[in-house]
Amino acid sequence: MVESASTTRGLAPAPSLGRIIDFFGRYGNFTLGGGSATSAVMHRELVTKRRWLTDDSFALCFALGRLTPGTNLLANCTALGWLLRRLPGAVSALLAASIPCALMVVVLTALFSAWQENHMAQAAIHGAVAAAVAITAKTSWTIARPHFKGGARLRVIIIGAAAFGAYAGLGVPAIYILLLSGVVGAFLPAARS
Amino acid sequence: MNAALLYLLLLKGTATAFAGLASLPVVQDSLVVHYHVLTDQQLNEAVVITRSTPGPVGLYIVSVGYFVAGLAGAAAGWLAMITPALLVIPLVHYTRRHIEHPRIKAVLQAVVLASAGLLLAAAIPLGHDALKDWVTVAIAAVSLAVLLTTEIDTLWIILGAAVVSLSASSLGIIARIT
Numbered sequence: 001m002v003e004s005a006s007t008t009r010g011l012a013p014a015p016s017l018g019r020i021i022d023f024f025g026r027y028g029n030f031t032l033g034g035g036s037a038t039s040a041v042m043h044r045e046l047v048t049k050r051r052w053l054t055d056d057s058f059a060l061c062f063a064l065g066r067l068t069p070g071t072n073l074l075a076n077c078t079a080l081g082w083l084l085r086r087l088p089g090a091v092s093a094l095l096a097a098s099i100p101c102a103l104m105v106v107v108l109t110a111l112f113s114a115w116q117e118n119h120m121a122q123a124a125i126h127g128a129v130a131a132a133v134a135i136t137a138k139t140s141w142t143i144a145r146p147h148f149k150g151g152a153r154l155r156v157i158i159i160g161a162a163a164f165g166a167y168a169g170l171g172v173p174a175i176y177i178l179l180l181s182g183v184v185g186a187f188l189p190a191a192r193s
Numbered sequence: 194m195n196a197a198l199l200y201l202l203l204l205k206g207t208a209t210a211f212a213g214l215a216s217l218p219v220v221q222d223s224l225v226v227h228y229h230v231l232t233d234q235q236l237n238e239a240v241v242i243t244r245s246t247p248g249p250v251g252l253y254i255v256s257v258g259y260f261v262a263g264l265a266g267a268a269a270g271w272l273a274m275i276t277p278a279l280l281v282i283p284l285v286h287y288t289r290r291h292i293e294h295p296r297i298k299a300v301l302q303a304v305v306l307a308s309a310g311l312l313l314a315a316a317i318p319l320g321h322d323a324l325k326d327w328v329t330v331a332i333a334a335v336s337l338a339v340l341l342t343t344e345i346d347t348l349w350i351i352l353g354a355a356v357v358s359l360s361a362s363s364l365g366i367i368a369r370i371t
Contacts, residue, residue, distance in 0.1 A: 029248050038249070064284045067301060070207045070216075070277030071251030079281045087282070094278055101248025102255045102271045108242045109259040109267070120359060125238065127358020128351045130329035132240040134336035135347055137316040139214045139250075144309035147302055156306055163310030167218060174218035174311050178209045178304055185303025186296060 028097025203273035213250030
């Protein structure tokens with residue numbers, strides 16, 4: 001366990017792998033509202049109800065999950081599993097939190113393909129897809145918003161606009177823009193957000 | 194497309210993004226623009242599918258994989274989705290004392306902000322493909338307004354948009370812009 005003796009006081013014994021799989025299978029896959037909502041439910045269950053981890057440990061995993069590339073929620077689950085049962089716990093949590101929902105997505109994607117010839121289904125899908133454009137645009141703001149405060153506002157606007165212009169206006173591949181932004185970030189003053 | 198190549202292309206997207214949908218521009222760049230194995234319509238549908246089911250938004254990669262190469266592609270997408278999560282293990286174990294270093298935070302912040310700009314840019318071709326009549330334009334505009342001003346779950350917005358579009362189609366009021 002990563003937790004020190006002073007911080008583990010009052011915690012329940014470390015759960016078995018079976019209970020870890022059950023927990024992440026249940027709460028990693030079946031909570032609506034995206035990663036933040038799922039993390040909130042997990043916090044209530046892990047820290048408050050089951051007392052498997054301390055508040056600080058959960059906060060650390062949440063923060064590191066945000067800093068890990070890919071899907072934040074899965075990194076969060078993996079970090080929590082690591083604290084509970086090291087590598088077996090991390091792998092169990094990751095698999096349990098990703099396989100059931102991936103299977104649901106495969107089934108729904110297959111249905112979407114099958115509905116290509118259905119006029120009514122296509123009409124509904126066109127509306128849903130239009131909403132998806134709005135969701136994509138809004139997610140951009142969701143990503144930038146936590147940094148849009150204090151002295152960092154100008155940085156948000158300049159870097160965001162430069163990336164937007166380079167991709168949409170100049171056709172620079174996204175991967176190069178991301179790598180270049182990392183290099184630029186290394187020479188910028190410390191982030192204040 | 195070969196599932197191994199698809200995995201590497203999707204991994205290039207997921208490993209360079211710091212949020213579920215932030216990988217979308219890289220995926221769009223690789224599969225829609227360069228390899229032509231995916232359409233903007235399918236990319237949009239993948240987002241819809243993911244927002245209509247429980248689980249993380251990053252699952253859209255699984256749907257993209259299925260569109261490109263069936264079940265093998267879905268498996269490649271799933272692997273590409275979970276692989277970066279393993280990076281958190283050395284982060285937790287070794288580097289947590291350095292994670293608050295201002296220089297590291299500045300680098301990560303710049304990458305996150307660039308990914309936000311890229312995602313907004315990626316919405317342009319998606320919108321060009323999806324918004325073909327006044328009803329879909331209105332749906333997108335109202336959805337964006339609702340998303341920006343309320344905390345309503347996106348599932349309800351997608352369902353509402355589907356119902357409005359289906360009703361409009363049934364009433365035959367869709368008028369083509371072009």
